[in-house]
Amino acid sequence: MKTYFFALIILLAGCSKALEEKPRGLVVGSEGLSSQAGLEAALTGAYGSLMVPWESGFTTVSQIAMCMGADDLTTHPGSNKEEFREFDRFNVSSLNSRMTPIWRGCYKVIQSTNNIINNYTAVKDGEEATVHAIVGEAYFLRALSYYWLTRYWGKVPLLLTEKYSAELLNVQKSEPAAIYKQIEEDLKKAEEWVPNTKRNPGRPNKGSVKALLADVYLTEAGWPLKDASKYALAAAKAKEVIDAKATYNFDLYQDGFLKIFAGGTVEDVFTIFTRGQWSTYNSFYGLSTMPENEGGWSDFFPELNFFHNFPEGSRKDATFSTSFVVNGVTIPWQEVTTKHPYYKKFTIQSGNKATYMSNNPVIMIRYAHVLLIYAEAQARSAGTPSPEAYAAVNAVRQRAGLGNLPDGLAGPVFADAVLNERAWEFAGEWSRWFDLVRLELVEAANEDKDPGDLEPGAITKEKYWMPVPGADALVNPNL
Template sequence: MTIRYYLRYTIYLFLCLILAAGCSKELTESPKGLVAGDDALSSQAGLETVLTGAYGSLMVPWTSGFTTVSQIAMTMGGDDLTTHPGSNKEEFREFDLFKVSSLNSRMNPIWLGCYKTIQSTTNIINNYDKVLNGNQDTIRAIVGEASYLRGLSYYWLTRLWGEVPIIPSEKYTPEYLNLKKSKPAEIYQLIEADLRRAEEWMPNGRRSGGRPNKGSAKALLADVYLTEAGWPLKDQAKYALAAAKAKEVIDNKALYSFDLYSGDYLKIFAGGTVEDVFTLLTRGSWVTYNSFYGLSTMPEDEGGWSDFFPELNFFNNFPEGPRKDATFSTEFKLSNGTTIPWQQTSTHHPYYKKFTIQSGKKDVYMSNNPVVMMRYAHVLLIYAEAQARSTGTPNSDAYTAVNAVRRRAGLSDLPAGMSGASFATAVVNERAWEFAGEWNRWFDLVRLEQVEAANANKAAGDLQPGGNITKANYWMPIPGADAAVNPNL
């Protein structure tokens, strides 16, 4: 066992034990992402330290958060992602086959990262008023960011697992070993409250690169409303709220420094463009780096790992144009210098080019590329779909929003005079293509109850579902280690 692997394993085991204990007792040290003691919450600098830890919990490679390939693996039930039919990809295949074991370790980073972030941010939200000397605007901004991260974390948890426990305090008590799962409706109430606070308390500008601002909170809240309008809550009144909140972002995009990026499409995925609404910035070292760019999405023929790539029907149906050319790799160079088309690779699939964008060579297992969690194109398409569904007829602003995305992709405008339903379907398709492979498609299929249809007629060369798909397959099993500790899970 190498020293690096030992350290990773030790950190992972330690964090798992902390979470299994309910949320962790207070610590005198300050490892990244863990709850600091009362002394840290008595100063503005202490609040910043705990907030930095909250961000860090979302970025520990292969252990906690979104710098791993876990969120891609967990959304393979969508029709834009699949994995190797053999090799060592059994855990990836479980998601694509709808046969997910509670012991599947690919779930752990998201589960652990979100709950560790919830722990740290709850500490800030519950205790910021202990700071007697500090800049009140800065303190409010810190609490706003903490609220954004906590809302984001619960949003991911309930979308993936449905019913999950709500952690009421940052301090561990024995009762936490028997916490019951909360219904999605209750969890969404907390998410909305957190994001409304974030919207109110965060400034218009970012405090530093990668941090959310007021526009980020509005954009995420619009996405939450859009999801609440679909399954499982089916509160269709939320469509109007989603449209209104997204429109606030669109009308004030200059204030929030958001826009569609007009340069090389692939540069969006290197981060740092005006399209970023919320991005997790990595540092390119083993402590925090992106581990799904590079080898993870390259074929063995190029020395890659073939963790994930697009399904065949999705690739074949993808509209031709510069966006398709930028999204997919279709030719591959072998070590002997020979170039082969995707049909001749070992998996007989194209691959995702957007996740091989590097500052240097692409065949790496660690990258300093950021994780773009949400971008301005999301806001435009949220507005277009929600507006059409809420009123039954798309207005000119909805057309303008979706057509901006289509024009950048090299596509023609949607035809005028579409019905609300047809227009909304066209926007959902646009979301599939614009965010191909970016773990967005699965959540669209779930909220629209289209998972079954999307998996009904797969190409013969793709993995086939391992049985009938039902609503029970829309949510993941609670990770086995936590379920074993708490029988109510």
């Protein structure tokens, strides 16, 4: 079994040796960062760690599996899906391999970005604006990585060095408050240095940084920190993005909901672009979300109550596959093996959808997120929704083919309506779980399940967080 956190320690210990062996961008020692080109290579390696197929990052089904405690995702009741079912039933083993790509990928990114952040001042040949942009992106990626780690695992090791020391083998976990403090500091630095224009489509711009910071503030306002003062900060930061959307080239994409998931639209706030090759590809589009009747794997699909409660309209039609062609015959979802609909938004392919290896992007933050962060946070902070908050949520609803929310809603009622809108808009996009956790609604969302869905075990706050991957905890009992 691979030891993922220990592997990070080996990376830290072996940077200089890795340089001698001419690595392909994943690890660059501090000696290689004396030039702007070296900084850029190290940053490319950091992005690469977000999308190593089946090994590290977000291009496998890991982040979807880990969010199955929400009511928008479930899995096959049998077959070889035991690791998926553990998340849906709240009995996750520390040996569950579906967690390791996220854990490993985030810490590999942290190692690479620590290297950049701690050594960029050695660069003598670079243009200041470009060097600052590179380092700003490194701060953004480190914050993004810690954000995912603490939302999934709660207390995690906070590592800010790229150098190995024996003490790292006994590192303690830090409380979420300390992790969030570092995330905020990193994003504020990134906000200062990342430019308004993306250096390429797979990189953030200043608006991307602000959007992530707004999302962080929204999360901090809920469990476990429960700092309600962050709602106002979330609203203010999201509003900065909305007011400058032309500067950042962001907007709601209006020419077909499904096209958003092919990437490259104005909806992209931060997106990981894959190449569809063995070096980097997306493996959760296609077979992962197709029924066995079509030759798929049935890794994930929506829970039945979630599907039935989803508002009718163009967005529902685009979100779900409800009929399937089997041997030339079209059958409804009630007749497939699992007796569930499936997610259409993750079968948009160039070519045959029945594949596990595509060049589809991983859309991490959409402009719709920004609008709904603003609407919810403004209502929760002020107690009464503003006209701008209504405009934000109604823009999303109008694109979905729905009417506007009723005027005159009280703040909590309006905020709950926005929360529902987030569920529908981001169905299956690993957003619903984090919403339920921050608002302590996990238990309520798992009550009264349809008999056709998996029944969860006992749910406690401890089970909101994942166990540290077992091999790493074995190396360091402090984990």
